[in-house]
Amino acid sequence: MTNKRIGFVGVGAMGMPMAKRLLDAGYEVVFTSRRAETIELLERAGGRAVPNPLIVAEESDIFLTCLPADAELSEVYLGPEGVVEYLKPSSTIIDFSTTSPMMIKRVAAEAVERGIRVVDAPVSGGVWGAERGTLTIMAGCDEQVLDEVRPILSVLSQSIFRVGDVGMGKIFKLVNNALTGTMMVLIGETLGVAANAGADLELLHEVVSSSSGKSAVWSDSVPKLLHGDDSAPGFRLELMRKDIRLAASLGEDLGTPMPLTSLALQFFTAACARGMGKQSASDVANIVGRMSGAGFLQANGGK
Numbered sequence: 001m002t003n004k005r006i007g008f009v010g011v012g013a014m015g016m017p018m019a020k021r022l023l024d025a026g027y028e029v030v031f032t033s034r035r036a037e038t039i040e041l042l043e044r045a046g047g048r049a050v051p052n053p054l055i056v057a058e059e060s061d062i063f064l065t066c067l068p069a070d071a072e073l074s075e076v077y078l079g080p081e082g083v084v085e086y087l088k089p090s091s092t093i094i095d096f097s098t099t100s101p102m103m104i105k106r107v108a109a110e111a112v113e114r115g116i117r118v119v120d121a122p123v124s125g126g127v128w129g130a131e132r133g134t135l136t137i138m139a140g141c142d143e144q145v146l147d148e149v150r151p152i153l154s155v156l157s158q159s160i161f162r163v164g165d166v167g168m169g170k171i172f173k174l175v176n177n178a179l180t181g182t183m184m185v186l187i188g189e190t191l192g193v194a195a196n197a198g199a200d201l202e203l204l205h206e207v208v209s210s211s212s213g214k215s216a217v218w219s220d221s222v223p224k225l226l227h228g229d230d231s232a233p234g235f236r237l238e239l240m241r242k243d244i245r246l247a248a249s250l251g252e253d254l255g256t257p258m259p260l261t262s263l264a265l266q267f268f269t270a271a272c273a274r275g276m277g278k279q280s281a282s283d284v285a286n287i288v289g290r291m292s293g294a295g296f297l298q299a300n301g302g303k
Contacts, residue, residue, distance in 0.1 A: 007060030140169035188288025238277030
């Protein structure tokens with residue numbers, strides 16, 4: 001599989017470290033980016049920058065995308081200069097984006113007509129996981145196709161799951177992010193009541209971390225809320241809002257009530273309206289805390 005030429009469109013916060021890992025593993029990677037610092041970093045690692053996705057497609061056997069939303073996915077694959085018409089028959093698309101299942105099915109329908117295979121493979125694990133190759137990949141595709149691209153995916157992930165056909169990967173990812181985003185809102189609510197009761201929030205974090213209330217979201221979010229975090233957001237609040245909105249929309253389409261997810265969406269919407277969209281998704285908890293009159297940094301002694 002190392003002789004396959006890889007194209008990558010969407011080398012942003014997540015895609016850039018993923019592309020870097022593939023280069024370090026010996027794959028040939030052609031990519032496009034508007035950011036000079038990304039081009040410099042990936043070219044220094046052995047990648048080759050080209051002006052646009054069409055050239056990436058023409059020079060790729062495996063075409064990877066990691067894009068923000070449906071609009072970008074549609075533009076890259078199906079738009080006036082969509083790459084589906086430029087990819088070679090027998091090539092493979094691997095899409096790591098978190099978008100609607102309907103959009104990736106549209107892409108797959110166009111691709112299959114041209115003899116192109118599609119792997120719907122959203123990822124979880126954030127920038128930290130992308131840098132270290134510890135992402136979780138939820139792959140919706142034919143099992144044989146997954147086996148063929150598994151060497152590539154194994155550079156990026158220690159946990160690769162085939163979850164069904166194209167579209168099901170997006171469904172699994174939306175469920176994951178609905179749980180994660182709703183938990184972030186609940187963390188704000190529970191920290192707020194604890195702060196107003198005079199609890200030591202640092203001790204609360206320690207106790208819950210050794211109790212049944214522990215979760216990866218709790219472990220990651222609470223220290224940042226108590227102490228602040230100057231690092232670049234691993235996952236922006238506006239993107240979590242988009243994912244929760246997609247999950248709520250999926251529930252509506254399926255006639256499945258999702259009241260807690262819909263409520264969480266309102267808090268993320270409120271945070272975006274306050275200009276917090278570029279901040280870490282966990283900062284939604286601060287909006288919830290303000291509603292209860294609790295400021296977590298101050299309540300924790302100003303640390």
